[in-house]
Amino acid sequence: MTALEATVPLEEARDALWDVVVVGAGPAGSLAARELARHSLSVLLVDRSSFPRKKLCGCCLNRASLSALEKVGLGDLAIRSGARPIRELRMIVKGRASLFPQATDLSLSREVFDTALAREAVGAGAEFLPQTHASLDPGTGPTRSLRLRQGEREGTVRTRIVVAADGLGGDLLRRETGSEIRIGKRSRIGAGVIVQTAPAYYSEGTAFMVSAQGGYMGLVRLEDNRLNIAAAFDPEEVKRSGGAGHLAQRLLREAGLPSIDGLAALNWSGKPALTRSRHSPAGHRLFLIGDTASYVEPFTGEGMAWALTSGIAVTPFVLRALREGPSEIPEEWSRRYSQLFGKRQTICRLITQMLRRPLLSRIVLDVFSFIPALPRALIKYVNAPIGQ
Numbered sequence: 001m002t003a004l005e006a007t008v009p010l011e012e013a014r015d016a017l018w019d020v021v022v023v024g025a026g027p028a029g030s031l032a033a034r035e036l037a038r039h040s041l042s043v044l045l046v047d048r049s050s051f052p053r054k055k056l057c058g059c060c061l062n063r064a065s066l067s068a069l070e071k072v073g074l075g076d077l078a079i080r081s082g083a084r085p086i087r088e089l090r091m092i093v094k095g096r097a098s099l100f101p102q103a104t105d106l107s108l109s110r111e112v113f114d115t116a117l118a119r120e121a122v123g124a125g126a127e128f129l130p131q132t133h134a135s136l137d138p139g140t141g142p143t144r145s146l147r148l149r150q151g152e153r154e155g156t157v158r159t160r161i162v163v164a165a166d167g168l169g170g171d172l173l174r175r176e177t178g179s180e181i182r183i184g185k186r187s188r189i190g191a192g193v194i195v196q197t198a199p200a201y202y203s204e205g206t207a208f209m210v211s212a213q214g215g216y217m218g219l220v221r222l223e224d225n226r227l228n229i230a231a232a233f234d235p236e237e238v239k240r241s242g243g244a245g246h247l248a249q250r251l252l253r254e255a256g257l258p259s260i261d262g263l264a265a266l267n268w269s270g271k272p273a274l275t276r277s278r279h280s281p282a283g284h285r286l287f288l289i290g291d292t293a294s295y296v297e298p299f300t301g302e303g304m305a306w307a308l309t310s311g312i313a314v315t316p317f318v319l320r321a322l323r324e325g326p327s328e329i330p331e332e333w334s335r336r337y338s339q340l341f342g343k344r345q346t347i348c349r350l351i352t353q354m355l356r357r358p359l360l361s362r363i364v365l366d367v368f369s370f371i372p373a374l375p376r377a378l379i380k381y382v383n384a385p386i387g388q
């Protein structure tokens with residue numbers, strides 16, 4: 001995969017007054033940058049990583065994600081990037097396996113997916129600054145300023161609007177009052193690894209999900225046959241087990257799944273507390289999208305759908321803020337944001353709370369096997385296009 005290079009040098013970026021600076025080139029930020037650039041705005045997309053970059057994720061794109069992409073003419077992006085179909089989800093709770101057809105649609109590594117989306121943003125006219133860390137200065141004036149750091153080099157850029165899409169681990173808004181993060185009670189942490197060689201049992205076309213005391217994890221083959229593992233674990237359980245890899249091994253063993261050689265010794269990546277929100281997804285000349293605005297544990301695999309949808313939905317609000325000045329628009333974005341994601345995130349939160357009780361989860365799975373219409377309805381809801 002070819003690298004996506006910067007399209008503008010830092011020195012030039014800091015001399016301009018931008019219409020919009022988007023921070024974070026994940027699904028939310030890249031799609032927002034693309035949509036805004038398509039309206040002939042001057043858009044700067046900044047990311048601290050170089051692309052392709054890895055991102056801890058289950059790498060499953062559900063139907064709602066694909067519908068969001070279709071809405072903006074990118075319906076074929078995942079497939080043309082090499083995504084593989086997923087026919088079924090095999091869930092194992094307390095040793096009992098259940099099969100759910102069409103729970104999610106495609107698997108694609110985040111290196112490939114996110115680079116393809118960032119490339120679309122550049123193709124639409126956005127300028128791209130990778131390997132650049134951004135930090136928002138406090139401000140209430142007609143423009144906002146951001147400090148950019150590229151290794152030893154530094155600069156300040158000015159923009160009329162900031163779109164914050166720096167995700168769970170981002171620190172863009174560290175000094176922004178009113179944007180403090182609220183962490184969900186007993187929030188789990190993220191952990192993941194990509195395995196080069198894994199037993200053939202973990203076959204293409206099936207997503208595996210194991211849930212037990214201490215957390216859950218998903219396993220899926222990627223487009224290049226590597227096995228992606230992504231988990232939400234209780235932090236105390238990770239400590240007790242001697243690390244995420246050891247806990248993952250235990251979960252596989254308890255589920256009766258084939259063990260993966262050297263799993264504990266691999267270089268696992270982590271994410272801070274997963275369930276979180278902010279007081280508001282907007283501020284002065286500032287719009288928050290994707291995980292930056294709010295996130296709930298990944299069990300239902302909807303994060304990318306929320307991120308992509310918010311990246312599209314924010315566009316008219318940014319356009320109006322540029323035309324009319326900020327006025328009431330941030331509050332309107334807050335309301336729209338809750339309309340789009342409030343109910344979905346509540347349902348996801350309830351499911352993840354249920355999962356903390358493996359016996360209850362097992363009972364629910366038993367009920368599901370007697371009344372298959374119930375899981376079908378839930379899967380249909382999770383996969384339905386958002387906001388239509």
Ligand SMILES: Cc1cc2nc3c(=O)[nH]c(=O)nc-3n(C[C@H](O)[C@H](O)[C@H](O)COP(=O)(O)OP(=O)(O)OC[C@H]3O[C@@H](n4cnc5c(N)ncnc54)[C@H](O)[C@@H]3O)c2cc1C
Nearest residue numbers: 024026027028048058060134166167170190290291303304
């Ligand atoms: C364990 C786990 C499993 C998951 N599984 C799935 C799944 O199967 N399906 C699904 O749909 N979702 C899943 N998700 C959720 C999904 O990964 C996220 O919801 C999605 O990536 C959010 O996209 P985003 O654009 O908001 O943020 P991100 O994809 O996190 O992008 C944020 C970007 O901002 C950049 N950045 C951060 N700070 C700065 C800064 N200060 N300056 C410049 N750049 C910065 C980062 O480098 C990064 O590129 C999972 C999440 C976890 C943790």
